[in-house]
Amino acid sequence: MNDKQLVALHAAKYVKDGMLVGLGTGSTANFFIEELARLQQDQGLKFTTIASSTISAQKAQSLQLPIVAIEHVSSIDLYIDGADEITPDNTLLKGRGSDLVKEKLLAKAANQFIAVADASKLVSYIGQNFTIPIEVIPFAWQMAKKNLEAVGGIGDLRPNAAKDGFWITSHGSYVLDMRFDASINASTLNALINNTPGVVEHGIFHQLTSLVLIAQDGVVSER
DSSP states (O other): OOHHHHHHHHHHTTOOTTEEEEEOOSHHHHHHHHHHHHHHHHHOOOEEEEESSHHHHHHHHHTTOOBOOGGGOSOEEEEEEOOSEEOTTOOEEOOSSSOHHHHHHHHHHEEEEEEEEEGGGBOSSTTSSSOEEEEEOGGGHHHHHHHHHHTTOEEEEOBOTTSSSBOOOTTSOEEEEEEOOTTSOHHHHHHHHHTSTTEEEESEEOSOOSEEEEEETTEEEEO
């Protein structure tokens, strides 16, 4: 069993009967979804799920997990998802895919948001290993980019897979992949991007986690 699978199984222990559980997206989240299906089948655990992406929804449906649409829900009991980066104060970088908005909605709506990762995701500052994805309204991207450049951002629109156009998110936004100076702390950067007109959402998840589970060399630690 690898560390991603181990931490996902550990996270599944937090699911209790009757819960509404948010499903993350990605390789670690997939292990969690598979474990939920096992708990439902083998132990009769009863819960309802809500997905952060079409991919996760399809995975849940293929495993016969009960699922509810996000538009019918205002709060959830538990959200489990991975992260691309995790800082010492448990700020996360997420959303390199296309479902930033849903992921942050679920993180904020959850009574408990547990981030799960292996030790390779630990960084000293946000943006250390990856650019920060910033979802923008298509007609506003140039103005948003200029405003972000004014506070030190460097980057551009994310190209699509074929490199013949721009990346489009699941509900039709563009994505600016930006780097910022490491001296800007996550709290300040979070506020700067939030206050940029035209920005729909971004990948910094600041002060949203209840708990972070890290697996390293077969051991899971909580922080």
